[in-house]
Amino acid sequence: MNANRARQTFEQLLATYGPQAWWPADSPFEVMVGALLTQNTNWRNVEKAIANLKGSDMLDARRILDCERERLEELMRPAGFFRQKAERLQILCAFYLAHGGEAGLAKRSLKELRHELLALKGVGPETADSILLYALHLPIFVVDAYTKRIFGRLGLLDETATYHAVQQWFEEKLEPDTETFQEYHALIVEHAKRFCRVKPLCTDCPLCHDCRQGSSGNPSPFPPESAHC
DNA sequence: ACCCAGGGTCATA
């Protein structure tokens, strides 16, 4: 009965928030840029940086790679960590071009691509998996701080679990379906922004056992008494 | 004036 908690929570999130239509971007390349820029950074700031790039007609791997570092840094400044991110974005662009863009990347296997992405400076597990899932539409589950926080507080995961352990927990309980993985991670982020911040906001949280007690009389299908936001 | 954000790298023990 506990084996389906991953699936049940997904259904509940989907019923609560509806489809999230992630990743917000006009192209796979823009997804890759966003995945790098959003590292430990509010998405609003990322949008400003991407708007700057678009406004200068610079949202292009070739042009970013050829761009003077200082100029690129200025465009990316709103996204924070702009010096390291400018360097790392150019590295990612070089990788992108070396593989023949999306068409070239699409011919390679998930494992192969993941290994190569992780070898790039500035690309860790979450960034790599975000690119694989949302830019290349490959079925891999993206784990972030929110994922650990939510499922940790629900008592389903050890909050200190490694990235790989958390990823496995989901992937062994769900069918390897790209659309589901895309929707699930998006829903986790949407939910976390509302209810699962560092300072818990335990009010009418749709996942939280304690919050659900008073809301209505419907018997909660989620047993753990310890579950809270 | 603090805390936080859709992480990752590197140095140190």
Next chain:
DNA sequence: TATGACCATGGG
């Protein structure tokens, strides 16, 4: 392997 410093902007 496991912490800790560091990176930097902008909103609450």
